[in-house]
Amino acid sequence: MTFPLQDIEDQEIYLIMASATEIRKKNLELIRVLLEKGNDVLVITANQPYDVLKKDYQMNDIPMEKVYIVDTVTKYAMGHDHEPVENCRFVSTPSDMTAIGIAVTESLKELKGRKVSLIFDSINAMLIYISSRNITRFVHFVTSKLRLMGFSGIFLAVEKGIDPDVLVQLTTLVDNIIDFDKENPEKK
C-alpha cells in the first residue's frame, strides 16, 4: 500500500524517499495535492531549474501564481543572472548556504499569514555540493523556520542515497518518514 499523499497533514514535516525516477513525479504530485488543500507552495530546487519547473507545472495545470521558487542551479549553470521573475529568487550557487537561507527566509516572510507548504528538491542533489553535516544544519534551519511560522514541509530524498547515520539525524528533524519503496510507511 502506497502512502496516499492526500494524507499529508498541515503543519507537519515529512521526509519522503523515492527512487531517482520517481522524485520528479513526486514533486508534481505533491504540489497538486498541496494546492488542492489550499496551500501556497514554496519550492527550493537544487535539481530542476525554474524554466523547466515552470513548463512542467503549466503542462500539468498547476497555477504558477500559487507557486514560489528558490532556484539554486540556474545562475550557477548559466554563469549569469536569469531575467527577474516575480515568484522566483535565484541563488548564485547551490553550495552557498547563507544565500539560500536568506532567500528562504525572505520568501517565507512574504508568505506570512497564508497557509504554506515547502518542498525541498532534493537532499541528494544538494549533497553534490555540500557536506552531509551542512545538509543536516540546513534542514534544521528550514524546519525551525517552518515550525515557528506554522507551515508544513516536505524534504525529498533519493532512497539508498543517504548514509544510515545521516538518515538517523535527518529523521530527528522531521515528524514523518515516507519511503515509497516500502509497503508500509513509517509514521513516527
Add this chain to the structure above:
Amino acid sequence: MNNLTGAGKMADKNAAEEKIRNLEVMVASLNELLTVQEKVVGGQFEQIRQDEDALRESRERYRSLVETISDWVWEVDENGIYTYSNPRVFDQIGYTPDEVLGKTPFDFMLPEEVTRVGEIFGRIIDSRKPFSSLENGARHRDGHTVVLETSGVPLFDQDGQFVGYRGIDRDITERKKAEDALRESNDRFIAFIKEAAMRLKNPMEVIEENISMIIGEIEKGRFEGPEILLQLKIQLKNMEQIRQNIIELNKAIVDRSGDFSEASRQFLIE
C-alpha cells in the same frame, strides 16, 4: 721389709707409667679425632661461606636489576599498602620511594579511576592470583595524567599465608596517545569514506536520471533549445563537482596511505 717397700714402689711406678702411656695413647687418639673433626667442620664452614657468598652475589644482582630496571617495581602488603618501591617511581609519578611507602596505589590514582580500578583490584586480591596489563590513570606530582600498565604476582609467607603482591608499573602514556591518535585517524577516515560515497554514488544516479529525462523530453518534442542547453549545463556542473569530490577523496586516501609514487600521487589528486 726394705725389699718389699722397694718392690712396691717399683710396681706403683710401673702402674703409673702404664697409666701415663695409656693416657698418652688416648690423648693421641683424641688429637687425631679432633684433627679429623677440624677438617670436617672447616670444610662445612667453607661450604657455608661459599653459599653465603653466592647468596650475597645473587641478592646484589637482584637488587641491581630491580633498582635499574626501567619499570617501577613495588610490593604491597595484604591491605594494598606499599612496603617497597624502587627508585623508578620518581620517573613515573614524581614521588620518591619514601613518599609512597605507607600509601596505597589509590592515593596516586585519578579520582575518576578509583572506583573502577578499586573494583577490579578488589577481585584480584580476593582471588590471590597473578594479574597483568591492568591499565589505570595516575596523577603525576606535577598534576599531569600518567597512564600506567600494572602487573603483579601474589606473595605468600612460609606458612602459605597471603601477605601481599609484588609487581611492576609501566608508563604507557605515550603509547596510549599514539593509539588514540590512530583510532581517531581511522574514525575520521571512515567518516570521510562514508561521506564520499554519499556525495559520489547517488549523485551519479541523480545525473543519470536527469539526462534520461532530458532525452525523453527532447524525443517528445517538449524541450526547446534554451531548455536543453540549460539542463545540459546544469548536469555538466554537477559532473564537475563530482569530479572535484573524487579528487578530494583521492587526496584523503593518498595522504593517509603514503604508499604512492609521486607520479601516482599526481595522477590521483590532479
